[in-house]
Every structure is written in structure tokens, then in C-alpha cells.
Amino acid sequence: MAYLTCYRSIDDVCASSSEFGDTMLEDLTLMGIHGDRVTHPSDYFLDLYEQWIKLPTMGKAYADDTEQQQATIPVF
Numbered sequence: 001m002a003y004l005t006c007y008r009s010i011d012d013v014c015a016s017s018s019e020f021g022d023t024m025l026e027d028l029t030l031m032g033i034h035g036d037r038v039t040h041p042s043d044y045f046l047d048l049y050e051q052w053i054k055l056p057t058m059g060k061a062y063a064d065d066t067e068q069q070q071a072t073i074p075v076f
Contacts, residue, residue: 008035 008028010021028035041048055061064071 006033006035007037007039009039009041 008025010024025038052061056063
């Protein structure tokens with residue numbers, strides 16, 4: 001039997017997601033899935049932010065600065 005490393009990532013951005021995360025962990029335990037560790041997006045925020053800054057300069061992403069009012073006009 002192979003052993004896989006299991007990371008359970010739980011959203012910690014919004015308060016209501018805490019209850020959802022707890023329920024999800026309980027469900028995984030009931031199914032016999034025991035993770036090696038639980039992670040949260042905030043654990044990696046600085047790394048993600050640095051990538052968000054780097055990608056556009058590499059030409060791999062862009063940011064659209066269209067005003068909301070213009071972006072919501074239907075195009076037919």
C-alpha cells in the first residue's frame with residue numbers, strides 16, 4: 001500500500017468558512033482519511049502575493065483596469 005502525503009487546506013478568509021472547515025474535517029475522518037497537516041490560505045499569503053506581482057511582469061498574467069460601469073454593459 002502506498003503512502004501519500006495529505007494536506008487538508010481549509011479556507012480561513014471568511015468567518016462562516018470556519019464551521020464548514022470543521023465539518024469537512026469531521027467528514028474526512030469518518031471516511032478514514034487522516035491528513036498529515038491542515039493548512040490555510042493565510043499561511044501562504046506572502047508567497048502568493050509575490051507570485052501575483054511577478055506573473056504580470058513575466059507576461060503570464062495581466063490585470064484589467066476597466067471601470068465596473070463599463071464592464072457591466074452587455075455586449076451583443
